[in-house]
Amino acid sequence: MSEVVTYNRDGSIGVITVNYPPVNALSHAVRSGLLAALEQGEQDADAKVLLVVCEGRTFIAGADIREFGKPMQEPGLPSVINRIEDASKPVVAAIHGTALGGGLEVALGCHYRVALASAKVGLPEVKLGLLPGAGGTQRLPRLAGAQKALEMITTGDFVAAGEALALGILDAVEDGSDIRAVGLAFAQQIADAGKPVRKVRELTDKIDADKGSDVFERFRAGLQQKARGLFAPFKCLDAVEAAFNLPFFDGLKRERELFMECMASPQRAGLIHAFFAEREASKVKGLAKDTPVRDVRSVGIIGAGTMGGGIAMNFANVGIPVILLEVKQDALDKGLAIIRRNYENSAKKGKLTQAQVEERMALITPSLAYEDFSQVDLVIEAVFENMAIKKEIFARLDEVCKPGAILASNTSTLDIDEIASATTRPQDVVGMHFFSPANVMKLLENVRGSQTSDEVKATVMAVAKKIRKVGVLVGNCYGFVGNRMLHQRGAEAMALVNEGATPQQVDKVLTDLGYPMGQFAMSDLAGIDVGYRIREERRKAGENVPASWMDKLAEQGRLGQKTQAGVYKYEEGSRKPIPDPEVEQLIAAFRQEQGITPREITDQEILERCMYVMINEGAKILEEGIADRSLDIDVVWIFGYGFPAYRGGPMFWADQIGLDSILDTVKRFHDTLGGEQWKPAALLEQLVREGRKFGDL
Numbered sequence: 001m002s003e004v005v006t007y008n009r010d011g012s013i014g015v016i017t018v019n020y021p022p023v024n025a026l027s028h029a030v031r032s033g034l035l036a037a038l039e040q041g042e043q044d045a046d047a048k049v050l051l052v053v054c055e056g057r058t059f060i061a062g063a064d065i066r067e068f069g070k071p072m073q074e075p076g077l078p079s080v081i082n083r084i085e086d087a088s089k090p091v092v093a094a095i096h097g098t099a100l101g102g103g104l105e106v107a108l109g110c111h112y113r114v115a116l117a118s119a120k121v122g123l124p125e126v127k128l129g130l131l132p133g134a135g136g137t138q139r140l141p142r143l144a145g146a147q148k149a150l151e152m153i154t155t156g157d158f159v160a161a162g163e164a165l166a167l168g169i170l171d172a173v174e175d176g177s178d179i180r181a182v183g184l185a186f187a188q189q190i191a192d193a194g195k196p197v198r199k200v201r202e203l204t205d206k207i208d209a210d211k212g213s214d215v216f217e218r219f220r221a222g223l224q225q226k227a228r229g230l231f232a233p234f235k236c237l238d239a240v241e242a243a244f245n246l247p248f249f250d251g252l253k254r255e256r257e258l259f260m261e262c263m264a265s266p267q268r269a270g271l272i273h274a275f276f277a278e279r280e281a282s283k284v285k286g287l288a289k290d291t292p293v294r295d296v297r298s299v300g301i302i303g304a305g306t307m308g309g310g311i312a313m314n315f316a317n318v319g320i321p322v323i324l325l326e327v328k329q330d331a332l333d334k335g336l337a338i339i340r341r342n343y344e345n346s347a348k349k350g351k352l353t354q355a356q357v358e359e360r361m362a363l364i365t366p367s368l369a370y371e372d373f374s375q376v377d378l379v380i381e382a383v384f385e386n387m388a389i390k391k392e393i394f395a396r397l398d399e400v401c402k403p404g405a406i407l408a409s410n411t412s413t414l415d416i417d418e419i420a421s422a423t424t425r426p427q428d429v430v431g432m433h434f435f436s437p438a439n440v441m442k443l444l445e446n447v448r449g450s451q452t453s454d455e456v457k458a459t460v461m462a463v464a465k466k467i468r469k470v471g472v473l474v475g476n477c478y479g480f481v482g483n484r485m486l487h488q489r490g491a492e493a494m495a496l497v498n499e500g501a502t503p504q505q506v507d508k509v510l511t512d513l514g515y516p517m518g519q520f521a522m523s524d525l526a527g528i529d530v531g532y533r534i535r536e537e538r539r540k541a542g543e544n545v546p547a548s549w550m551d552k553l554a555e556q557g558r559l560g561q562k563t564q565a566g567v568y569k570y571e572e573g574s575r576k577p578i579p580d581p582e583v584e585q586l587i588a589a590f591r592q593e594q595g596i597t598p599r600e601i602t603d604q605e606i607l608e609r610c611m612y613v614m615i616n617e618g619a620k621i622l623e624e625g626i627a628d629r630s631l632d633i634d635v636v637w638i639f640g641y642g643f644p645a646y647r648g649g650p651m652f653w654a655d656q657i658g659l660d661s662i663l664d665t666v667k668r669f670h671d672t673l674g675g676e677q678w679k680p681a682a683l684l685e686q687l688v689r690e691g692r693k694f695g696d697l
């Protein structure tokens with residue numbers, strides 16, 4: 001018998017224990033171990049009921065994703081589960097932690113299910129571009145009905161044990177923490193009551209009730225809106241529908257076909273890359289696993305604006321007290337009022353109770369005095385982008401903060417080393433770049449200065465996890481990873497419009513690729529005045545910053561969404577960008593002024609120029625060691641800028657397209673358009689020469 005699955009008997013209960021850390025994924029060893037243990041249990045005449053239980057932190061969390069893409073080794077999961085369902089004596093699943101994907105499918109193949117109250121169940125395959133491929137789409141609807149099965153399978157969202165009990169997915173839920181004891185007690189009840197084998201596949205009442213219902217059409221229409229561009233959710237729906245139209249085993253066959261279609265889709269490859277990249281990003285290259293991490297039990301934040309307030313909420317949400325500092329009382333009052341409004345809005349949506357709102361507000365202490373930071377473990381400065389002001393602030397922090405406090409800047413572009421030079425402790429200075437809205441966006445781009453200590457690097461990565469962000473550690477340069485690449489895309493988008501494209505054409509190409517919004521809609525969201533102010537500052541400093549039609553928008557007070565007019569116009573209360581003929585005229589006038597004759601620009605050119613310029617820059621970022629791995633860049637773009645996870649991130653996407661064809665196009669643009677941004681990155685050339693990909697680095 002395999003060591004990862006063992007069989008032993010406890011009284012009249014035959015116990016099958018899975019022990020395959022970290023999450024008991026259904027590797028080949030687990031699948032064959034389950035079969036062998038089941039057979040042993042069936043042959044054990046003294047075992048009246050069999051119990052499947054897991055060691056470690058969780059019940060089975062799904063198929064072993066690391067095996068995907070490799071040749072499948074028998075026994076396959078569907079046949080293991082069918083075999084469990086066909087067992088000659090009752091089989092009970094005892095669930096703790098999470099029963100997910102193939103894990104829940106194993107439990108659905110068992111005849112009874114008991115769980116700890118803290119457990120959760122779900123079929124999250126859709127988040128990996130898949131569908132439950134081991135009977136989940138056929139068995140779950142037989143227990144939970146069409147509506148709930150569709151919800152769970154097309155969103156992948158988990159359901160807490162209490163709700164799963166109410167839905168009929170579980171038979172019992174128990175308090176406590178000892179799953180083995182809970183499982184044994186429940187199995188004993190089944191044995192004592194002489195309960196029979198009860199196969200989910202034979203249940204028909206919920207199937208009969210929902211047969212012919214319009215729920216499938218409603219879901220399909222909903223998915224057209226919510227799952228735009230995605231492949232798997234529609235396949236999930238088709239598979240669930242098959243449970244209502246076909247006999248069980250034909251339904252299983254249909255599920256298998258649809259599963260294989262998903263397996264072969266590039267979206268599955270992208271989503272699984274994104275899944276592992278997110279986890280790998282937290283393991284910083286060159287940083288020893290046992291690097292000490294400082295305790296962060298209190299935080300000071302400078303600036304109660306949109307950013308500072310959002311950052312404060314992240315800490316209050318996980319129970320860490322925050323001192324929020326402003327220069328003036330009215331700015332502080334305004335900032336706190338916005339935080340309260342955000343929390344109240346969550347309460348209105350039922351996401352928080354009023355008591356939780358008050359608890360979180362109570363964790364945020366307003367302050368006007370730097371001295372209040374004397375005991376905090378971490379300070380995050382979130383004032384506007386001005387080096388002189390930031391240096392003044394850091395010099396002040398150096399005076400008031402205790403030794404060992406981490407001094408972080410939320411700068412999105414500025415030099416961390418220069419900021420650190422204002423202190424006597426550059427080893428404690430680091431960048432912590434949050435993305436707007438900071439209480440929502442998952443990315444935390446942590447920026448190491450040249451002197452930042454390993455302990456501080458490890459601590460800010462741990463802080464990211466603590467506040468439920470995806471942390472990525474990157475190097476120090478203008479704009480770091482994300483904004484440095486965005487800057488190139490923005491310049492290219494502007495150039496395309498100058499040459500003849502419309503802003504809406506550029507944006508549509510980007511949204512068709514899967515971005516939630518295009519470059520110009522994003523400018524309207526951020527505020528046209530932001531870029532304008534930066535350009536004006538640079539002009540004042542004597543830099544040669546070319547004129548732009550965006551300047552004219554700012555000068556006319558078209559500042560974006562906040563004034564209901566920017567690159568687009570907006571109807572009262574709506575965020576939907578509407579193309580504005582006035583802006584088209586303004587752009588036409590600008591072209592005339594500059595002596596540009598507009599030309600037809602194809603969507604393909606827009607796609608290549610906006611994306612390849614980023615990829616070329618990404619290659620330079622890797623070459624310079626600003627990002628350690630291409631997956632770090634992918635994670636920055638997926639979690640900070642909404643790059644579609646199903647494309648795996650820009651660098652993974654580039655690998656899929658083929659670096660040789662990208663290099664050819666970059667060279668062509670370098671020859672025809674010129675500019676440093678199109679100078680092929682040496683790393684890109686090297687990879688093409690060696691026939692390698694970014695992912696091979």
Ligand code: 3H9
Nearest residue numbers: 022025061062063064065066077101102124132133134279
């Ligand atoms: C499926 O089941 C298909 C079937 O329907 C059909 C088959 C025919 N496999 O997230 P964490 C690793 S599809 C392999 O940091 P947490 C993970 O990479 C699957 N490895 O912990 C990490 O490794 P490392 C459906 C896996 O406590 C470590 O475990 N299931 C798998 O924050 C810890 O993970 C899912 O989609 C896996 N399935 O969260 C569930 N899962 O330490 C996916 C995790 O080397 N998993 N690992 O970095 C999760 O949602 C979370 O991992 C979980 C734990 C909630 C379980």
